Amino acid sequence: MRTVDLIGTAVANTFRSKTRTILTILAIFVGAFTLTLTNGLGTGINAYIDDTVSSVGASDTMTVTKTADTGSGIGAATSGPKEYDPDAVAATGAGAPGSTVVALTPTDLDELGGIDGVLDVQAVKSISTDYIEAGGGTKYVVGVGGLISGQSVTLLDGAQPDDDTDTLQLVLPTSYVEPLGFGSDADAVGQTVTVAITDAQRTQHTVDATVVGVAEESLASPTGASIVPNAALTDLLYETQNIGVPSDQVERYAQASIRFGADATDEQVTALKDRLADAGYTGTTVADQLGTIKTVIDGIVLVLNAFAVIALLAASFGIVNTLLMSVQERTREIGLMKAMGMGSGKVFGLFSLEAAFIGFLGSAIGVGIAVLAGTGISAALSGSLLADLPGLDLIAFDPASLAIIVLVVMVIAFLAGTLPAARAAKADPVESLRYE
Numbered sequence: 352m353r354t355v356d357l358i359g360t361a362v363a364n365t366f367r368s369k370t371r372t373i374l375t376i377l378a379i380f381v382g383a384f385t386l387t388l389t390n391g392l393g394t395g396i397n398a399y400i401d402d403t404v405s406s407v408g409a410s411d412t413m414t415v416t417k418t419a420d421t422g423s424g425i426g427a428a429t430s431g432p433k434e435y436d437p438d439a440v441a442a443t444g445a446g447a448p449g450s451t452v453v454a455l456t457p458t459d460l461d462e463l464g465g466i467d468g469v470l471d472v473q474a475v476k477s478i479s480t481d482y483i484e485a486g487g488g489t490k491y492v493v494g495v496g497g498l499i500s501g502q503s504v505t506l507l508d509g510a511q512p513d514d515d516t517d518t519l520q521l522v523l524p525t526s527y528v529e530p531l532g533f534g535s536d537a538d539a540v541g542q543t544v545t546v547a548i549t550d551a552q553r554t555q556h557t558v559d560a561t562v563v564g565v566a567e568e569s570l571a572s573p574t575g576a577s578i579v580p581n582a583a584l585t586d587l588l589y590e591t592q593n594i595g596v597p598s599d600q601v602e603r604y605a606q607a608s609i610r611f612g613a614d615a616t617d618e619q620v621t622a623l624k625d626r627l628a629d630a631g632y633t634g635t636t637v638a639d640q641l642g643t644i645k646t647v648i649d650g651i652v653l654v655l656n657a658f659a660v661i662a663l664l665a666a667s668f669g670i671v672n673t674l675l676m677s678v679q680e681r682t683r684e685i686g687l688m689k690a691m692g693m694g695s696g697k698v699f700g701l702f703s704l705e706a707a708f709i710g711f712l713g714s715a716i717g718v719g720i721a722v723l724a725g726t727g728i729s730a731a732l733s734g735s736l737l738a739d740l741p742g743l744d745l746i747a748f749d750p751a752s753l754a755i756i757v758l759v760v761m762v763i764a765f766l767a768g769t770l771p772a773a774r775a776a777k778a779d780p781v782e783s784l785r786y787e
Contacts, residue, residue, distance in 0.1 A: 361704035364677070365712075371676065372709065375669040379713025380720075382663035383760050386656060387721035387753065388746065393652035395729065395747035400641055411613040413620075413634040414475070415463060415627060416606045417453040454603035459632075463609055466630060468623040471610040474602075476589045481547040481555060483578065485531040490547075493527065495588065496577035504579050508536040509564030512581035519560040519587065521546075522579040528565060536565040546578070548588055551595035558591070560584050609634070663760060666713070667767035670706050674771035678702065678778075686778060699776035706768020707761050714760035718753050 366372055455474065464472045482490040503511055504522050512520045523531075523539055533539035542562050549555045566579060580588065593601045611623055620636065627634040688698060725746035732745050 358704055361701055362708055364701075365705050365708050368673075368677065371673050375666065375673045375709055376713040376716070378666035378669045379663065379710060379760060379764065380717040382659050382661075382666055383714040383717025383756060384721045384724075385662060386659035386756055386760075387718045387748070388725055389652050389655035389659060390752050390756065391721070391725045391746040391748045392655075393648055394749050394752065395744045396648050397645055398747055399743045400645060411615065412608050412610050413623070413636050414606055414608055414640075415455075415632050415634050417455055417459060417632050454605065455607050456604075457602055460604075460607060462630065463607060463627075463632065466623075466626055468611050468615070468619065468626065469609045470612055473608050473610075474604040475606045475608055476585055477605055478548070478580075478585065478588045478592060480578075480588065481549055483527070483531070483544055483546050485533070485542060485544045488532050489530065491527065491530055493524075493546075494577035495585075496579045504564065505567040506564045507567050509540040509562070512563055512579055512584075514582035516581065517583050518581075519558065519584040520563045520581040521560045521584055522564040522566045523562045524576045524578070525565050525567060526576055527578075539565055546588070548591050550591055551593060554594070556591050556594075558584070558587060663763055667763055670709055670764050670767040671770055673709070674702055674706055674768050675774070677705070678771050678775045689778065695776040698778075699772045702772035702775050703765055703768050706772070707765045709768075710761040710764025711757065713764075714757045717760075718756055722748050722753070 460472050460474060463469055478495040480493060480495055483493040484490045506522070507525055509522070512522055521544070523544070525536060528536055528539045531539070531544065533542060539562050543559050544562055545557050545559055547555055547557050560580065563581075611620065615623070624634045689695075725748065729744050729746040733743065737743055737745060
């Protein structure tokens with residue numbers, strides 16, 4: 352029997368017992384459907400994070416901190432109090448959220464600039480404002496986002512803040528547009544807002560700035576729901592905030608950003624981190640900061656995939672049962688085929704192909720329906736619960752991953768069919784013909 356005829360016979364034999372075959376296909380369908388959705392979930396979220404990182408730029412920059420000694424103190428492994436360090440400051444930025452770091456000084460910035468591979472150094476100025484208002488209306492608490500060198504804001508309207516002008520400019524988060532009294536994102540662009548800030552002597556100051564753009568708020572936004580000032584506004588707010596601070600204490604920064612070049616390889620970036628560590632600094636890229644998020648997502652997807660694989664393994668027992676029953680029901684037929692010259696290998700191939708075909712049907716149907724369901728769910732959520740995260744397709748599908756899922760399920764089905772196929776291949780033609 353030719354291979355084409357063998358495949359045709361296997362497909363035709365699959366539906367001899369329609370009910371039993373359909374139930375087995377449905378069991379495979381459940382596993383393939385679940386596996387496709389969970390993979391689509393991971394693909395969608397990771398793709399959104401990658402796109403957001405690409406949109407904000409900063410692929411060639413690194414946040415640098417000088418970490419304080421944490422070997423003692425409350426919660427540390429070594430007992431006893433921690434010695435006071437007058438240079439330690441709290442870091443709440445991207446480089447070391449919630450930790451204590453040694454303040455960076457102009458001397459540190461000069462040292463960083465001299466490290467091999469560092470092209471530029473920029474201090475990150477931490478600013479804490481009181482509120483923002485427009486036209487004497489309601490006052491709202493707002494933060495100040497610090498973009499590191501090379502980053503940009505994902506805009507819904509307007510333009511990026513211009514660091515080369517003396518005009519005070521800022522980009523406003525879209526969530527503040529309506530509360531501040533602006534009709535739309537476009538209406539907010541060009542308007543004047545007032546930012547209040549308190550200095551070290553507890554005196555409050557107000558600064559007027561022009562809104563040049565409205566920013567999208569996203570999962571991986573570098574600034575979150577914060578205004579993004581240009582260099583002129585940043586300097587003015589920082590200087591105002593430090594009124595009353597001793598001059599030798601003003602230039603103390605929790606972190607700095609360095610630029611190392613967009614053409615740097617992963618090995619070169621790792622080597623730069625090592626050189627920074629040798630000098631007593633810690634370097635963190637945007638990819639590093641988001642890597643933890645992606646690791647957690649991949650872990651969750653892996654656990655969900657495990658449940659889908661369990662469902663597929665359970666379905667494989669259904670395939671074994673279906674084909675064992677088929678072998679028993681077709682004993683005389685198997686004997687006749689072998690008596691007419693069909694070898695054991697052909698018989699084994701016939702039943703193995705039947706198992707693989709059952710796996711193909713179940714996986715193809717499961718993947719197809721999962722794609723339709725996932726696309727519909729993602730579209731519905733994008734217009735409702737996830738409306739504040741524009742551009743996020745919660746469940747996205749990669750054609751290569753879909754093909755792999757179908758192939759994996761077919762392999763599982765093929766392996767499940769080897770036992771019944773081997774039994775059929777070993778059948779004695781004489782005894783089989785006598786079977787009642």
